[in-house]
Amino acid sequence: MSNKQLIYNVGMYLRLSKEDGDGESESITNQRKIIREYIDKHYNMNLYDEYIDDGYSGANFNRPNFRRMISDVENKKINMIITKNLARLGRDYIDTGYYIEKFFPDYNVRYIAILDDVDNFVDSISNDFMPIKSVINEKHCKDTSMAVKKSKRRKMKDGFYACTTPPFGYKKDPENQGKLIIDEVSSKTVKKIFELKENGYTINQIVDYLEENNYITPAEYMKIRGLENIENKDIWKASSVKRILCNKVYLGYCLRGKTQKISYKSNNRIYVKRSDYICIKDSHEAIIDEETFANVHNNRKYGLIGNTKDNVYLLKDLIYCGECGKKLVFKKRRNDVEVYCRQNAENNKLCSNNCKIKYSNLENKTFFYLEEMYKMYLNSSEAKDKLYKDIIIDRIKNIESNKKQLEREISSISFKISNLYNKRLSEEIDEKNYNEQYQELSNYRKKLQCEINNIEEKLR
Ligand SMILES: [Zn+2]
Structure with missing residues (x-):
């Protein structure tokens, strides 16, 4: 880069969290010592301030002193940031990449990770290799979080499930609140829905049938039993019929762990793949037998679609539009998935990038490139x-x-x-x-x- 500056006002960023253990090598004192020595060796670097986040995870950037440092960058108080290594800056490679490749260059800030040999003002193969290192740093977080998740799910498997509201077709056993027993009225509706489906009705035809024959909806039934308060008259919807047809609770299964935290990075919950539910068989009496359930689900002619959410795209949320910088969207098209810029699709004035790329091509190319880069690194002089x-x-x-x-x-x-x-x-x-x-x-x-x-x- 040509925009080297003569004097650097340095922000020294130090971070320590529980996930790093108590290792002396990561201690704040040690990080400070390494960075101080580095600054002392360079006559053109002046320490402006220390920014210490003690006890904060590297999985996200919600750290008070990191924010303070960023605002000092924005106010042009510092033009250089030094950390001991990349992981000290952050372990999330999307956001870390954003700061190193976008934010710091935009503000003309030089960033150095001493032990990883990263310096964004110097052309070096270590900089090219930086994204891979970030991925490895992130893996550290993932591993810790996986262990916690696994132990939680193990606990679920052991414990008995006491759901708050029983599924449509069942009620709680007055003798044992943790147990489900068949509800005579609503279970008939459930049976009817499966029967119609097995006889080739489409979801919409089932909805019409239930409406015409005045079957009570799950919400209305709960209202009757004083379990829920709904204002308007409820009608049967395709989504409720589908939900009933897909619910293995009617087989006598107890399904747990249907949602989990989306990732160690966020607190949102997502639905877990059906195959990953924790399933306890014979936890209560079945309303539907296995054969009927299988007929409804395994016969293509009934047209019940499998869970398309099972598809996992490795690069999802990792690819951005080269023009406007927004995340690209994924859209199913025939047997493949297309990736394109939503800004352009919705209003081409917002972004001029009208490329639509086949996802599989993109993934292949990316892996090819990564492999080449890795080989290059290993072979580089x-x-x-x-x-x-x-x-x-x-x-x-x-x-x-x-x-x-x-x-x-x-x-x-x-x-x-x-x-x-x-x-x-x-x-x-x-x-x-x-x-x-x-x-x-x-x-x-x-x-x-x-x-x-x-x-x-x-x-x-
Ligand atoms: Zn765009």
Whole structure:
């Protein structure tokens, strides 16, 4: 980059959270020490302020001192940010990427992650590799959060489910509030719906049938039993019929864990894939038998669509429009999914990017590119040089410590020799004895000196 500035006002960003453990290497003190040393080595860097978020996760950017630092950037008080490594800035690679690739450059802020070799003002292969490192940082968060999620779901499997309102067709056992028993009236409606579906009725035909024959809707039924208060007359809807047809509670199953937190990054809940529900069979009496249920669901001619939410697109929420920067939307088209800019689709004045890309192509290309980049990194002379340098430095350290060891031995031998000489002077030992011992020690010393000479040669 050409916009290098002469003097940098540096914001030092320090962060520590529980997920990092108590490791001394991540301690605030240690982070500060590393960054201070770095600043001291560069004459053009002045520390403006420290921004410390102690006890805040890197999974998101809702951290008071991070916000304070960003506002100091916006007010042009700092033009450089240093962290010990990338993970200190954040572990969410979408948002971290946003700051490093968009926000900091927009404000002409230089960002350095010392131990990861990231410096957005220097062209370096480490910068190209940065997104991959961020993904790895994020994985750390994901792993911690997965463990918590798993243990929660395990608890659900053990415990008995006491739902707040019983599903349509059932009521709570007055003897045991945690148990469902068949409700004579509404269970007939449920049976009717399955029967019609098995006989080839479409969802809309079922809705019409129920309306014409004055079947009571789930909401109205709850109102009658004083469980819910609805104002207007309720009518049968396709969605309620579908929900009933898809609910395995009628098979006597108890389904738990239908929703879970969308991710460790957010507090929103999403519906879990059906196949991942926790299912306890024979928890109560069935209204529908397995065969009927299977007929309704496995026969294509009935047209009950499977859960399309099962599709997972790896790049969803990760791809942005190159023109306007908004997230691209995913739309199902025949057997594939198309990706395009909604801004353009809704009003082409908002964004001129009218590309529609087949998602599968995009994913293939992305993986191809990642693979190439990874290969490039591994083969790059910079990576090799660094590896080579590390090995050499290691070896030198080893040799140097050997040398020190030998030098210590030599000085101890010299000491012994001078002792021996003193003994001879005070005639504690005779000439012959002295000569023998002296010869021995002096030969040993020569041998050591020889080894040291060899080492010095090697070091050169
Ligand atoms: Zn756009």
